Amino acid sequence: MMHKFCGFVAVAALAACGTSIPESGPNTGAGVGFGNYDEYQARQDAALAGDPVPAPSVVSTTALDGTSESEQIAAQARAALDNDDQVEERAANSGERVVQASPDNAPPAVVNSVGISNENNFDAVGNQRTIEDDAARIAVNRQQYQVAAVEALPSRSGGQGANIVAYALKTKHPVGTQVYRRVGVNKSGRYAKNCAKYTGPDLAQIDFLDKGGPERDRLGLDPDGDGYACGWDPRPFRKAQGG
Structure with a gap:
């Protein structure tokens, strides 16, 4: 015991x-x-x-501040995500981190320390100019106004000639469709020889209409009788009008 x-x-x-x-x-x-x-x-x-x-x-696994291991892991994960978000923000914002809206944020730095120009500052304008000064400026500007006289449009050189635009809009048949009767021999030879005298189909068509066309073809410019001389085509004029 x-x-x-x-x-x-x-x-x-x-x-x-x-x-x-x-x-x-x-x-x-x-x-x-x-x-x-x-x-x-x-x-x-x-x-x-x-x-x-x-x-x-x-x-x-409890830390000195009382947080558990799971809380520490969660905090580390949040810090990693925040770091990734900051990298993306800086990349999309010219290297600067995006400032989140919060009452605790410090006021942003002033980029333009000069401020607005005097032209947009009412106080500065009021000190520099008066109503009388503005009235004098307006009077000077009015004296410099010039009213241009209306003048008639100059006439076209080379005579008036036929209006091929009006003719193109008046006709409806396609190119190559015979509408007018043509007689004579060696029509293709005369066509090539006489059309070569013009610098373009428009001038040939004007001359063709001035000399009796499209009913008559004295120069042999329209051997197929469609009313269009030297390959002239009325379709661009019709298309411009929407027809």
């Missing part, structure tokens, strides 16, 4: 001399280096009995 009592006193004395481990939670009793108080007690008993100390099953 005495032997058992002495052993109990020795164990109690050793337990009293051991450093107490503060609890890190109100319910779990977790501390630094172990998961809970039961695990701690098992390790203490093993140490007193001389048995191998079991390895801790749980290592505290």
Whole structure:
């Protein structure tokens, strides 16, 4: 009996001399280096009995500021996303980070420290000019006005001639469709020879109409009788009018 009592006193004395481990939670009793108080007690008993100390099953992952491991991982993920967003913002904003709207933001730096021009500043204009000055400026400007006289359009050189635009809009049949009767020999020869005298189909058509065309063809400019001389085509004029 005495032997058992002495052993109990020795164990109690050793337990009293051991450093107490503060609890890190109100319910779990977790501390630094172990998961809970039961695990701690098992390790203490093993140490007193001389048995191998079991390895801790749980290592505290609580940071000094009280955040858990999951909260630390979440914070690191948010920081990484924020960094990626800042890189994208700077790339899309000429290297400058986009300022998010918030009452806590500092006022933006003034880019143009000069301000508005005097022409747009009412105070500056009021100090530099008066109503009388403006009236004098208006009077000077009115004296410089010049009214251009209306003049008649100059007449066309080379005579009036036939109006091929009106003729093109008046006709409806396509190029190459015979409408007028043509007689004579060597019509193709005369056509090539006489059309070569004109610098363009428009001038040939004007001369053709001035000399009796399209009913008569004295110069042989319209051998197929369609009323169009030297390959002249009325379609551009009709197209311009929308016809």
